[in-house]
Amino acid sequence: MHGLTRNSRDFEELADHLARDRRVIVPEMRGRGLSDYAKDSATYTPLVYVADVQALLAELELGRVIAIGTSMGGLMTMFMAAMAPGQIAGAVLNDIGPQVETAGIERISGYVGQGxxxxxxxxxxxxxxxxxxxxxxxxxxxxxxxxxxxxxxxxxxxxxxxxYDMAIAEPFKDTDNAAPPDLWPAFDALKGAPLLLLRGELSDLLTEETVAEMARRHGDMKSVTVAGVGHAPTLDEPESVAAIDELLARIA
Incomplete structure (x- = not known):
């Protein structure tokens, strides 16, 4: 699952690689790529995107999945685990955690929706x-x-x-002065599922301190730092692909 301003094309190389021996589904959230734009920009929120993805999985009759989420897609992965216990068989969080740094949010806010x-x-x-x-x-x-x-x-x-629809920026910017939500309970919902965390060495959204706390709380999390990149790794780096393959090999 892709980030705020991204789409399924971010996963083309990884999806081709994984599709050799697994079924791969790469959704585009409403307002991105080939998906329709929303009639109401207020629906451009992660919880609505999660509902959309869960409706898709129900249509495809898929009860359990391994989720790979970059940035916003990683937050969606946490929310899915919290809203539907047992749905996430394993997860890859790409440069995102329950503590999202203000500097990164401000940087994204500065360019999203400019048209x-x-x-x-x-x-x-x-x-x-x-x-x-x-x-x-x-x-x-x-x-x-x-x-x-x-x-x-x-x-x-x-x-x-x-x-993407420039209106995706409206709900995002509406939160500029709001207190950040406590996302740790959503992260904790991933306990019991093997977890891989990828972090860009230069990331301004995810700190090493947050990574350490995530590892302490989860108990079955491997973290890999991708050298020379910030937010977010592109998932075609050799170390990213190798780590994802290793995680998938653990999950039947």
Whole structure:
């Protein structure tokens, strides 16, 4: 499950790898990619997304799943565990935990929903580089072009824009001055399910201290630090793929 402004294309390489011997489902949340935009922007919240995913799983007659969630998708994984005990057979949380750092939230809030568009893919790639170079200091221009094509789409007007409804920013920004919710009970609901936590070495959303507390509370969590990246690892790094394979091998 993808992050706030992302879509299923983030998982293309990983999904192809995992699909060799497992059934893989990569949903796009409402307002992203090929999913319809919501009529009411107030429904752009993680709990609504969880309800959407649970409706999809019910339609597919899948009672238990291994969840892989990046950022917002990881929060959704925790909420699923809390709302439907036993549904999560195992989980991968990608650079997210129950303690989300203010600096990272403020950074995301600064760019989400701006509605920018670009005349060429190179312009789009350069714009991403300007926004996220701190998180991916070792990216080449080819990497930025790949990210642009994962996160943006060519519109009928010939312009390239982010592949999500700009209105997803409204509920997100509405929480700017609110006290952060206590997410530890949702995280604790993952106890009993094997857990892998991936953390970007340069992450501004997830600290090493939070990782340590997560490991202490869970009891069956492996953490892997992905070197040289921030929020969030792209899940095609060799250490990420190897760790995910190791987790899946433990789960029948």
């Amino acid at each position: 920018r568009s670009f005349p060429t893919w190179m312009h789009a790639a350069r714009a991403l580089q300007e926004i996220q170079s701190d998180a991916f200091p070792n990216f080449t221009i080819d990497n930025w072009l790949e990210m642009a094509k994962r996160t943006m789409v060519l519109g009928q007007n010939g312009r390239i824009s982010f592949d």
